[in-house]
Amino acid sequence: MISAIKGMNDLFGEKAFRWGKMEEDIKKMMAAADFGEFRTPILEEIALFKRGVGETTDVVKKEMYDFLDKKGRHVAMRPEGTASVVRAFVEHGIGINYPTPFKAFYIAPFFRYERPQKGRFRQFHQFGVEIFGDETPQMDAEMIFTASRVLEHFGIDYEIHLNSIGCKKCRAAYREKLIEYFSARKDELCEDCRTRLELNPLRLLDCKACDPKARYADVPKMTDYLCDDCRNHFEELQKALHAFGVPFVLDPFIVRGLDYYTKTAFEIVAKTGGSQNAVAGGGRYDNLVSDIGGSDTPATGFAMGLERLFDLIPEDFYKEAPLSAGYALCDEAVLQLVEFTKKMSKENVRFLADYKPKKLKKALQKAEKTNASFVFVIGEDEAANGKILMKNMATREQTLFDKNDISGIISAISEK
RNA sequence: GUGGGUGUAGUUCAAUGGUAGAGCACCGGAUUGUGGAUCCGGGCGUUGUGGGUUCGAGCCCCACCUCCCACCCCA
Numbered sequence: 001m002i003s004a005i006k007g008m009n010d011l012f013g014e015k016a017f018r019w020g021k022m023e024e025d026i027k028k029m030m031a032a033a034d035f036g037e038f039r040t041p042i043l044e045e046i047a048l049f050k051r052g053v054g055e056t057t058d059v060v061k062k063e064m065y066d067f068l069d070k071k072g073r074h075v076a077m078r079p080e081g082t083a084s085v086v087r088a089f090v091e092h093g094i095g096i097n098y099p100t101p102f103k104a105f106y107i108a109p110f111f112r113y114e115r116p117q118k119g120r121f122r123q124f125h126q127f128g129v130e131i132f133g134d135e136t137p138q139m140d141a142e143m144i145f146t147a148s149r150v151l152e153h154f155g156i157d158y159e160i161h162l163n164s165i166g167c168k169k170c171r172a173a174y175r176e177k178l179i180e181y182f183s184a185r186k187d188e189l190c191e192d193c194r195t196r197l198e199l200n201p202l203r204l205l206d207c208k209a210c211d212p213k214a215r216y217a218d219v220p221k222m223t224d225y226l227c228d229d230c231r232n233h234f235e236e237l238q239k240a241l242h243a244f245g246v247p248f249v250l251d252p253f254i255v256r257g258l259d260y261y262t263k264t265a266f267e268i269v270a271k272t273g274g275s276q277n278a279v280a281g282g283g284r285y286d287n288l289v290s291d292i293g294g295s296d297t298p299a300t301g302f303a304m305g306l307e308r309l310f311d312l313i314p315e316d317f318y319k320e321a322p323l324s325a326g327y328a329l330c331d332e333a334v335l336q337l338v339e340f341t342k343k344m345s346k347e348n349v350r351f352l353a354d355y356k357p358k359k360l361k362k363a364l365q366k367a368e369k370t371n372a373s374f375v376f377v378i379g380e381d382e383a384a385n386g387k388i389l390m391k392n393m394a395t396r397e398q399t400l401f402d403k404n405d406i407s408g409i410i411s412a413i414s415e416k
Numbered sequence: 417g418u419g420g421g422u423g424u425a426g427u428u429c430a431a432u433g434g435u436a437g438a439g440c441a442c443c444g445g446a447u448u449g450u451g452g453a454u455c456c457g458g459g460c461g462u463u464g465u466g467g468g469u470u471c472g473a474g475c476c477c478c479a480c481c482u483c484c485c486a487c488c489c490c491a
Contacts, residue, residue: 003464003482006481006482006483057489058488058489058490059489059490062417062488062489063489063490079490080490080491110491112489112490112491114417114488114489114490115417115418115487115488116483116484117484117485117486117487118484118485118486119491120489120490120491124491125491126491127491128491192488206489256490257489257490258490267491268491276490276491278490278491279491280491281490281491282491302491303491304491305490305491306491307491308491309491329449359449359450360449360450360451361449361450361451362451363449363450363451364450364451364452365451365452366451367451368451368452369451369452375450375451377449377450379449380449381449389449391450391451393451393452396450396451398450
């Protein structure tokens with residue numbers, strides 16, 4: 001038997017319905033805030049992610065779903081969205097051809113070669129936004145507001161953790177400070193952290209194994225080392241968030257797993273749920289566009305995990321429209337049912353036709369199983385007299401309609 | 417990549433190393449055009465895959481794979 005690839009899921013039935021509604025709602029909210037949809041290919045040259053996301057990141061080092069194509073080109077299935085959108089932004093001269101701020105969003109599948117677990121899969125889906133050409137802290141605030149707005153819409157209990165990780169200049173200074181601080185305590189660190197100290201000292205703050213930030217109250221904080229420009233930006237951002245009415249907590253140890261962030265960095269965690277409770281994350285990336293080969297363009301954005309979001313949305317958040325089902329009880333009724341199906345289709349009602357003639361009892365049993373609210377039956381009598389029988393499954397009420405009385409039928413099924 | 421658990425009918429699970437079963441679901445029926453209950457009838461499935469031990473393996477051993485949970489990391 002052939003089964004799905006590890007870490008990849010099928011989606012169908014009622015879950016697929018709710019997933020579709022979730023995406024629909026997100027798209028509506030995006031349209032209202034003038035974010036345009038941005039679609040990019042699933043496959044990219046692996047070099048894009050190495051350069052964009054960062055050679056030293058785990059995502060690139062060990063989680064890339066990559067392979068050689070038939071011409072021997074090294075390609076990767078995108079592990080995140082920002083690098084691709086930036087590549088397209090540069091490739092099409094969007095910064096020159098479109099007014100700024102340029103606001104884009106995506107809802108798309110991504111791939112990471114990881115060991116699956118709760119809330120984590122090899123093919124997963126993210127919703128995200130990217131805003132180009134605007135360096136203001138207010139735009140960062142709007143970006144974070146956008147994420148919170150989506151979560152609010154779905155009634156999710158969340159907490160925003162906010163930090164600034166500075167720019168090239170001040171982060172270098174902070175980095176030195178960190179190295180100095182932890183080098184003095186090297187033998188108290190776990191093995192991983194000793195490596196991190198060499199490669200990417202900022203990530204050391206994230207460690208849960210030896211958990212340095214919990215053990216030492218006096219670990220240097222990035223926010224104490226911000227340059228004037230960055231500190232000012234961070235302060236203005238907080239004011240703007242207050243103005244947007246977005247609640248947040250300052251978390252000086254938020255670093256991000258992707259190398260491209262500057263200044264603003266944030267994560268949103270769900271207050272309910274288990275270990276994989278990071279539902280969204282993002283920040284500013286003022287150097288990425290130029291790193292990819294474009295002109296100097298400030299940018300900011302976030303990504304939200306749709307599987308994680310979906311799990312947080314109550315199951316009864318969306319309800320399917322009541323189903324109507326039609327049955328023919330004899331051969332003579334089949335074509336009349338076909339005609340009726342056509343009429344119902346034009347009315348956009350949720351209608352399921354079963355053309356195989358069956359006894360009334362069977363038809364009702366089937367209607368019961370398919371969860372139909374209204375049943376339409378054409379038997380010998382109805383077929384001969386141009387009628388159709390409607391039964392309300394909940395009340396057991398029956399009404400005989402003229403088969404052409406579509407408006408009467410529609411109002412009957414719309415009442416409840 | 418690491419650690420733990422798991423894998424038997426569509427599904428949920430049984431089966432002291434000795435011929436693989438049940439509930440649910442599904443299909444059919446209980447006489448004429450009225451549903452959810454009840455009753456009756458209907459299941460050989462390469463026991464995840466491949467090796468090995470044994471007279472004999474669903475059960476023991478090895479490898480690989482799946483799924484679940486956690487770590488790492490992230491959304």
